[in-house]
Amino acid sequence: MSTEGIENFKKQRNYLNDIVMKYAQTNMKRFYALDSKVYFDGALSRKTKEMMGLVASLALRCDDCVEYHIIRCHEENVTDSEIEEALSIALIVGGSITIPHLRRAFKIWDELKEKKMQGDVQDG
Amino acid sequence: MSTEGIENFKKQRNYLNDIVMKYAQTNMKRFYALDSKVYFDGALSRKTKEMMGLVASLALRCDDCVEYHIIRCHEENVTDSEIEEALSIALIVGGSITIPHLRRAFKIWDELKEKKMQGDVQDG
Amino acid sequence: MSTEGIENFKKQRNYLNDIVMKYAQTNMKRFYALDSKVYFDGALSRKTKEMMGLVASLALRCDDCVEYHIIRCHEENVTDSEIEEALSIALIVGGSITIPHLRRAFKIWDELKEKKMQGDVQDG
Amino acid sequence: MSTEGIENFKKQRNYLNDIVMKYAQTNMKRFYALDSKVYFDGALSRKTKEMMGLVASLALRCDDCVEYHIIRCHEENVTDSEIEEALSIALIVGGSITIPHLRRAFKIWDELKEKKMQGDVQDG
């Protein structure tokens, strides 16, 4: 996934969520709200919670969820070492069956890092 | 997935099943037969059974299975409210990890509805 | 599980939920509320929804969830044929790995039926 | 689980299967038959197939299924090294989440070995 890929991912996600909301009744809407609130700052920071969401997503092997939380972790300034240690836990807990998703996780992480460096150069 | 997408899905599914049947021996063939019969009318209607298949497919997070049962539910005249309530159960049971599949489920449902409306206009 | 077993199951469940509520904050409490509301009568009946919850629980292989929904299905007057057809769908979708849970599902179902018959005799 | 435990496991399993069969209709019965036939000798030996059933059961984390296939593997004269290598594959594929089941698998394996040695001594 290229830089455009990440933008497309967000756009596609929003587009599809709009379709869900076209049909969603109260219960479904409330679940969506909860799924957002559970990552808010509290006793644990948003940053820690996003990493937890990432670990759960990799352990459960959901590509879209992994991608979403990788992007969110990047926005929360998670470092390379932190992301590697979080993903290592999910890998050991979940086993080699998670590796295809791990590969795609690092692919997106790598693009986010390169995108940032290019941005820094352009800003410099 | 556009209207063509749904036709392609069916064609691709049949094409791949033909390859399976090229290699399948008795046990595999019998399982395929069972997988068909279990949705036949009985004490429960086909319609109810297709919704149950949909709920199980979303809870287990299988895109192809979700798509197949969404199409079948549409053919069985499941309503918007019924599909939303069935999918809500799977969402609550299975959690936010099912959301990417839920999004694709409603995407296909939406296309099936629009396709029908266009057909109704053309028939009118 | 004997008749007492079913009463103990309900008591133990309530006892443990009380401990959860001792620690639960808003998000967790809201999820509990949603998990209850999603089975309310709507476009689909409570009875159909409980069977859907049962199918999802067996497909996901959760003993406590299967037991809960089996009891609820019995309360909603689901028949033997209906429960068998619902469980058959979950069995075919989820495979032989669900069989240990299927066995326990029918064990509880059988006890609920015998309990009722004894009750009918006592009432008669 | 002691030696008696293994006998009790088999008895309990048969007892519960009898209850399933009290309610089972054609589809469910046919699935039970398939679940038996798929392990028969063919291009692959029963022994290899039982080990495959064990690997799948551990990867999917089903205690009853693991126990059943461990007993069957023992009956098919699988060696210590073979069982260890088969379980290692399931462990690496499925991750540390399989370890509680791995522990119980070796517990039963160990009892089956000791039971046999005692039998050999008594027979000698």
Next chain:
Amino acid sequence: MSTEGIENFKKQRNYLNDIVMKYAQTNMKRFYALDSKVYFDGALSRKTKEMMGLVASLALRCDDCVEYHIIRCHEENVTDSEIEEALSIALIVGGSITIPHLRRAFKIWDELKEKKMQGDVQDG
């Protein structure tokens, strides 16, 4: 599970791991080592990592793993609010199917808290 229950859990776990090690060859032993090292202090603290292990364990619905990480979190001085927020993430990600495990998680947490209070009183 009472206070004794927690001690028994640890004893039983060690006892069973000894049986595993009686049969384990190099690969299995190395995996056990990795499963330990991945929670060591690094860019992320042991405390954060134990909570991540807990989230993954609840999302994957493994009682023994949940219990192990709950005990470890308690040893790392995780607070009530932190444990509740971590478990809430796993609940929302994994859905209502995780609730039976969530109940047992809080049951053990509650015992660990009461045990500590009693210890504090005795120490006071």
Next chain:
Amino acid sequence: MSTEGIENFKKQRNYLNDIVMKYAQTNMKRFYALDSKVYFDGALSRKTKEMMGLVASLALRCDDCVEYHIIRCHEENVTDSEIEEALSIALIVGGSITIPHLRRAFKIWDELKEKKMQGDVQDG
């Protein structure tokens, strides 16, 4: 997936693994090593182990893992009957939810067979 598809799969896999290794620390690298060694010849042959990896991958429904082990099984001269029996076990254990992955497994198997036949003709 055409013949090129299989080559692309291998290339893409290597490319992504290189990105993983750019970030991987000791634990992750060791897991990768284990994931390789566990399939080496031992008490069980590589061929048997690859089929076990395939069964676990299909039961756990991981397309990339299924594809990898299908290719490896082909390289180890697994026959049509052997692959069919191994996949049948995974299908019965894992249920109809594995069918979309089973279809893709046979699609790749079929291409590997045709590719070989063409190669034999060209070599003849």
